[in-house]
Amino acid sequence: MNKTNNHDSQNINFDGDKLKAFFIEHLDKIYCAKVHLITRLPKLLEQAHFADLKSAILETIIHVENEISRMEMIYTVLDSNYSDCNAKGLTGLVEDAFEAMQKQGKDRELRDLSILFYLQNIESVEMASFQILQMAAVKLKNNQIVTLLKENYEEAKANRTLFLLIASKYITADPK
Numbered sequence: 001m002n003k004t005n006n007h008d009s010q011n012i013n014f015d016g017d018k019l020k021a022f023f024i025e026h027l028d029k030i031y032c033a034k035v036h037l038i039t040r041l042p043k044l045l046e047q048a049h050f051a052d053l054k055s056a057i058l059e060t061i062i063h064v065e066n067e068i069s070r071m072e073m074i075y076t077v078l079d080s081n082y083s084d085c086n087a088k089g090l091t092g093l094v095e096d097a098f099e100a101m102q103k104q105g106k107d108r109e110l111r112d113l114s115i116l117f118y119l120q121n122i123e124s125v126e127m128a129s130f131q132i133l134q135m136a137a138v139k140l141k142n143n144q145i146v147t148l149l150k151e152n153y154e155e156a157k158a159n160r161t162l163f164l165l166i167a168s169k170y171i172t173a174d175p176k
Helices: 016-047 051-077 088-103 108-139 143-172
Strands: none
Touching: 016 051, 016 088, 016 108, 051 108, 051 143, 088 108, 108 143
C-alpha cells in the first residue's frame, strides 16, 4: 500500500447527519425499487410456466411485502418519510426482465429462464444494497435498524438462492 496516500481509512469521518442523509437517500432507492417490483411480480407470475418458478415468485411477493414493511419501520425509527426518488437503475432491471420475457414470445422455457435470470440479478443488487445500509446503520449506532436490514438481507439472499437452484434444475433437466 502506498504510504503517501493521505486518504486512508483513518482520515475518513462521517458525521451523523451526513451519514444519515446518505442512508435515507439510498434506503429511498431500494424502497422505490421494492414498491415497483411488488407491482410487477404478479405479471411475472402470470407469464411463468414452470411450477417451481411460480411458487418462488409467490414466495418472493410475500418476502418483498415483508421487506417493504421493515423499511417503513426504519423510516419511523429515523423519524423520516420516504421521498420519491430516481431509481432507474433498479427499476430498470425489473423492466429489462419484461423486455427479455417478451422477446421469447411463446417459448415458455426461454421465457422462464429470462425471468429467473433477472430475478436472480435483482436479488443480488438488493443484497449488496442491504449490506451497505446495514454497515451504515452500525455506524449510526441503531441496532433496531441493523436487525431490520439484516432480516431484509437474509430474505433477499434466500430468494437469490432459490432462483439459482430453480435455474439449475431447469437448465439441467432431462428433456422428455
